[in-house]
Amino acid sequence: MNTYIGIDLGxxxxxxxxxxxxxxILRTVSKTYPLxxxxxxxxxxxxEDWWLAVCDGIAELTAGMNPADVKGVGVGGxxxxxxxxxxxxxVLRPAILWNDTRTGKETAYLNxxxxxxxxxxxxxxxxxxxxxxxxxxxVKENEPAVFAACKKICLPKDYINYKLTGxxxxxxxxxxxxxxxxxxxRCWSKPMLDLLGIDEAMLPQVxxxxxxxxxxxLCGLDAAVVAGAGDxxxxxxxxxxxxxxxxxISLGTSGTVFLxxxxxxxxxxxxxxxxxxxxxxxHLMGCILSAASCNKWLNETVFESDYAVECGNADNDLYFMxxxxxxxxxxNDGDVRGAFIGLSHTTTRKQMQSAVFEGxxxxxxxxxxxxxxxxxxxxxGGGTKSRDWMQVLADVLQLELHIIDNEGPAxxxxxxxxxxxxxxxxxxxxxxNADLADIYEKKYRKYKQLYPMLRDFYRQED
Numbered sequence: 097m098n099t100y101i102g103i104d105l106g107x108x109x110x111x112x113x114x115x116x117x118x119x120x121i122l123r124t125v126s127k128t129y130p131l132x133x134x135x136x137x138x139x140x141x142x143x144e145d146w147w148l149a150v151c152d153g154i155a156e157l158t159a160g161m162n163p164a165d166v167k168g169v170g171v172g173g174x175x176x177x178x179x180x181x182x183x184x185x186x187v188l189r190p191a192i193l194w195n196d197t198r199t200g201k202e203t204a205y206l207n208x209x210x211x212x213x214x215x216x217x218x219x220x221x222x223x224x225x226x227x228x229x230x231x232x233x234x235v236k237e238n239e240p241a242v243f244a245a246c247k248k249i250c251l252p253k254d255y256i257n258y259k260l261t262g263x264x265x266x267x268x269x270x271x272x273x274x275x276x277x278x279x280x281x282r283c284w285s286k287p288m289l290d291l292l293g294i295d296e297a298m299l300p301q302v303x304x305x306x307x308x309x310x311x312x313x314l315c316g317l318d319a320a321v322v323a324g325a326g327d328x329x330x331x332x333x334x335x336x337x338x339x340x341x342x343x344x345i346s347l348g349t350s351g352t353v354f355l356x357x358x359x360x361x362x363x364x365x366x367x368x369x370x371x372x373x374x375x376x377x378x379h380l381m382g383c384i385l386s387a388a389s390c391n392k393w394l395n396e397t398v399f400e401s402d403y404a405v406e407c408g409n410a411d412n413d414l415y416f417m418x419x420x421x422x423x424x425x426x427x428n429d430g431d432v433r434g435a436f437i438g439l440s441h442t443t444t445r446k447q448m449q450s451a452v453f454e455g456x457x458x459x460x461x462x463x464x465x466x467x468x469x470x471x472x473x474x475x476x477g478g479g480t481k482s483r484d485w486m487q488v489l490a491d492v493l494q495l496e497l498h499i500i501d502n503e504g505p506a507x508x509x510x511x512x513x514x515x516x517x518x519x520x521x522x523x524x525x526x527x528x529n530a531d532l533a534d535i536y537e538k539k540y541r542k543y544k545q546l547y548p549m550l551r552d553f554y555r556q557e558d
Contacts, residue, residue, distance in 0.1 A: 097116055097117070097165055098116065098117050098165060098167045098514075099114050099115065099116055099122065099161075099165045099166050099167065100114070100115050100116075100166065100167060100168045100169070100170070100510045100511075100513040100514045101113070101114055101154065101157065101158075101166055101168070101169045101170070101319070101509075101510060101513065102115065102169075102170050102171075102172070102503070102505075102506040102507055102508065102509035102510030102511070102512075102513065103150065103153075103169065103170070103171040103172065103173075103253075103256070103324075103506060103509055104171075104172050104173065104327065104330070104503065104504060104505035104506035104509065105146055105150075105171060105172070105173030105174060105252050105253050105256060105327075106173075106174060106327070106348070106349070106505075107131065107141075107174055107193065107194075107195070107349045108128060108129075108131065108349065109126050109127060109128040109129065109149070110126070110127050110129070110146065110149045110150055110153055111124065111125070111126050111503055111505075111506045112124070112125045112126070112127075112150075112153040112154065112157050112506060113125075113157075113503050113506045113507060113510055114157055114158070114166075114510075115507070115510040115511075115514065117514065117516075118518075119511065119514075119516060119518035121502065121503065121507070123157055124157075124503060124506075125153045125156045125157045126153075127149035127150075127152055127153045128149070129141065129142075129145035129146060129148075129149050130142075130145065131193075132190055135198075137196065137197045137198045137422075137430070138192075138196055138198055139192070139193040139194075139195045139196040139197075139421075140190035140191060140192055140193060140196065141177075141190060141191050141193060142187070142190050142191070143179050143187050143190075143191050143252070143255050144187060146252065146255065146256060147255070147256065147259050150256055150259075150260075151314065151315070154314055154315045154317070155315050158315055158316075158317070163315060163316040163317045163318070164318065166317050166319045167319055167320065167513075167514075168308075168319055168320045168321070168322060168510075168513030168514060169260065169312060169317070169319050169320070169321045169322070169509075169513055170306075170321075170322045170324050170325075170330075170508070170509030170510055170511070170512040170513035171253045171256050171257055171260075171321075171324040171509050172253065172324055172325050172326065172327050172329075172330025172331070172504075172505030172506065172508055172509040173251070173252045173253025173256065173270070173324070173326070173327055173330075173505070174193065174194055174252050174253075174327055175194055175251065175252075175270055175273040175326040175327060175328070176193075176194040176226050176227055176228050176231075176251070176273045176274070177191045177192060177193045177194055177228070177251055177252040178191060178192045178228050178231040178232065178235070178249065179191045179249070179250045179251065179252060179254075179255045180235070180242060180243075180246045180248070180249055181246070181247060181248040181249075181250070182245045182246065182247055183245075183247045185248070185258075188242050188245055188246055189235070189239065189242050191252060191255075192231045192234075192235075194226045194350070195226060195349075195350065195385055195421045196225075196226065196231070197225045197226070197421065197422045197430030197431070198225075198234060199225045199230035199231055199233070199234045199430070200225060200430050200431060202223075202230035202231075202233040202234050202237075203223045203224065203225045203227075203230045203428075203430070205233070206222075206223035206229065206230060206233075206275070207222055207223045210291065212366060215275065216362065216366060218278065218285045218287050218288050219275055219276065219277060219278060219279060219285055219288060220272075220278070220279035220280055220360065220362065220370045220371075221272075221275060221279065221366070221369055221370060221371075222366040222428075223275055224275075224424055224428055225422065225424075225428075225430035226385070226424060226430075227273060227274065227275040228249075228251070228273065228274040228275060228276070229274060229275035229276050229288065229292060230275070232249070232292050232294065233292065236292075236293060246298065247298060248264065248298055248299075248300075249294065249298050249299060250264070250266065250299075250300050251266060251270050251271070251273075251274070251326075253270060253324055253326075254266045254270065254300055257309065257310075257321060257323070257324060258300075260310075260312040260314060260321050261309055261310030261311060261312055261321050262310065263301075263309045263310040263321075264300045264301065265300045265301050265302075265303055265309040265310075265323055266299075266300040266301070266302055266303070266323065267302070267303050267304065267305045267307075267323035267324055267325055267326075267374070268282045268302060268303070268304060268305065268372035268374075269305055269325045269326045269328075269329035269330075269371060269372050269373060269374045270324075270325060270326035270329075271284075271302055271372070272326070272369075272370075272371035272372045273326060273369070273371060275288065276288035276289055276292060276294075277302075279360060279370055279371060279372055279378070280360040282302070282372055283302060284296055284299060284302065303323035304323065304374075304376055305322065305323050305324060305325040305329065305330075305333075305374035305375075305512050306322050306323070306374070306512045306513075306515050307322060307323050308320045308321065308322055309321055309322065309323050320513070321513075322512050322513050324509055324512060325374035325505075325508065325509070325512060326371075326374075327348075327504075327505040328346060328352050328354055328381060328383075328505075329354075329371070329372075329373055329374040329379070329508070330374060330504070330505035330506075330508030330509050330512070331344065331346050331354070331476055331477075331504040331505045331507075331508055332344050332354050332356065332373065332374065332379065332508065333374050333375065333507075333508035333511050333512060333517070334476070334500075334502050334503070334504055334505065334506075334507035334508035334511060334520065335474045335476055335500050335502070335504075335508075335520050336474075336517055336518065336519055336520050337354060337356060337474060338356055338373070338375045338377075338517065339356055340355075340356055340357055340358050341470065341471075342355070342356055342470070342474075343355050343464075343467075343470040343472070343473040343474070344473065344474045344475070344476065345460060345473050345474070345475045345476075345489075345497075346387075346475075346476055346477045346504065347387045347388050347456070347475065347476075347477040347478065347479025347480060347485075347489075348387060348388055348477040348478055348479070348504070349386075349387065349388060349389045350383055350384060350385050350386065350387055350389070351383070351384040351386075351387030351388075351456060351459065351460055351463075351477075351479075352381055352382065352383045352384075352463075353381065353382045353460060353463045353464050353467060353473075354379055354380075354381050355379060355380045355381070355467055355468065355470070356373055356375070356377060356378070356379045357373075357377065357378045357379055357380060358377055358378075359377070359378065360378050361378065361380060363380055363466065364466075365426065365466045367382065367424075367425045367426040367427070367428060367466060368380050368381065368382050368425065368463075368466050368467065369381045369382070369383065369425075374508070374512065380467060380468075382425040382426070382462075382463025382464070382466060382467065383424045383425050383463070384418065384423060384424060384425060384456070384459040384460065384462075384463065385419070385420075385421040385422055385423055385424050386418050386419065386420040386421050386434070386456075387418070387456050387459075387460075387477070387479060388456075388477060388478045388479040389420065389421075390416070390418045390420060390434070390452050390455070390456055391404060391452055391453075391456075391479065391482070391485070393420060394448065394449065394452050399445065404449055404482060404484075404485075405445055405446050405449050406446065406449075406484060407446070407449060407450050407453055407482075407484035407485070407487075407488060409450070410454075410491065410532050410535045410536060410539070411535070412447050412450045412451060412454070413438050414436060414437070414438040414439065414443060414447050414448065414450070414451040415436070415437040415438055415451060415454075415455065415539075415542070415543060415546060416434070416435070416436055416437075416448075416451035416452045416454065416455030416456075417434050417435045417436075417437070417455060417543075417546055417547065417550060418434055418452070418455045418456050418459050419432045419433055419434045419435075419550070420433065420434045423459070423547075425462065425463050425466070426462050426463065426465075426466060427547060427551070429551060429554075431554045431555065432547070432550050432551055432554050433550070433554060435546075435550060436448065436451065437546060438451075450488070453482075453484065453485045453488040453489075454488055454492065454536075454539065455543070456479075456485075456489075457485075457488050457489045457491075457492035457493065458492060458539075458540055458543045460489065460492075460493065461492055461493055461540060462544075464493060470495070471495075471496075472495055472496040472497070472498065473493075473495055473496075473497055473498070474497075474498045474499075474500050474520065474522075475489070475497050475498070475499050475500065476499075476500045476502070476504045477504060480499045480500070480523075483524070483526075486499060486524070486526045487526055487529075489526075490526040490527065490528040490529075491528050491529050491532045491533075491536055492536050492540065493528070494528045494530075494533050494536075495528060496525065496526070496527055496528065497525070497526040498522045498524075498525055499522065499523045499524040499525070499526065500520045500521070500522065500523065501520070501521040501522070501523035502520055502521065
């Protein structure tokens with residue numbers, strides 16, 4: 097029996113799955129690693145921790161089976177992270193992650209001095225604090241010795257592929273989020289590399305996502321390794337979101353709305369990303385930095401519990417702004433922070449839970465409001481475990497939601513390795529309650545009034 101390994105290099109853990117030719121998931125493994133936050137606005141991880149977790153995960157995943165049965169490996173992973181290697185391929189510093197917002201000055205320089213129009217012409221996108229290019233400028237300015245010693249620059253999942261195969265490669269979907277990749281033409285942007293002061297020889301060779309880049313012999317395997325994809329494009333493959341008019345919503349640590357396009361599209365609002373898809377085409381994407389992580393924070397950090405209470409009702413007057421790590425779409429604001437608004441002596445835990453569910457749903461609606469209209473959406477990610485939350489999301493968006501029963505990016509990685517697409521297993525269909533449309537419309541309008549006040553508060557001079 098032919099089998100395939102899919103790997104999702106996430107922010108809190110690596111998830112690995114084993115599938116067969118039919119797309120059935122045979123085994124799953126998850127291995128955690130630490131998140132480093134040494135200063136405010138910083139978010140880092142040690143790439144060596146990722147590699148050790150992947151090695152342990154593959155060993156556990158393939159235990160007791162014939163490794164020759166594994167025909168392919170596909171990796172999906174967190175996007176935008178900066179991994180820097182020296183001449184001997186040693187990691188020079190912890191990877192700076194997608195949700196790190198230290199690069200406010202560098203992002204402003206790119207958008208305001210180089211200019212948004214020029215950035216869009218060269219790459220298809222404007223600068224966001226989480227993108228890779230501002231991180232390179234930050235290291236160049238603040239850690240010149242590290243920058244001088246750097247001989248290779250890559251993204252998180254590409255570091256894993258390099259360790260697996262010895263081939264320094266990336267794919268078009270992940271490269272799209274660097275801001276030095278020409279998305280329309282699917283190649284590195286030479287003018288952007290010159291602007292950043294890096295040579296193309298420092299960067300991996302670019303492949304399409306299902307292209308085989310090499311083989312791995314880890315844990316006795318002799319399996320082809322494909323270029324893989326950024327986590328959202330991999331999740332879209334896993335949910336079969338590959339045609340124009342479709343939409344996938346992901347509720348993981350961050351939240352995204354993902355809409356495939358047949359051609360490169362320059363969005364009217366630059367808060368939307370225009371990236372290459374893993375299927376040889378393109379997609380639009382809106383991203384919020386905190387989604388299921390808001391629910392995790394509320395229950396584990398605030399209430400010191402591992403479960404969420406039942407959701408309240410739509411008449412709750414409490415509002416939650418889900419900007420725990422700043423916000424990307426539509427605000428592009430790394431300095432703003434989250435808030436509960438409307439707390440009183442009578443506020444209950446149930447109301448706070450409801451407000452968190454609604455706040456993330458409103459932020460997803462902010463993204464969808466910038467996109468072409470869709471009739472329904474698939475939803476994947478950890479947030480789908482809460483049926484209450486899925487009902488709130490459907491009611492806020494007034495969309496029919498199809499909850500997908502698979503492992504998201506890991507499943508997409510396995511399908512890329514198998515060079516297959518499968519219709520996803522729909523775990524549940526959630527229908528919006530039309531009676532709540534007006535209530536949530538009014539709440540959303542009030543929600544929209546709150547960001548400018550928070551923005552101005554956090555932009556005040558000390």
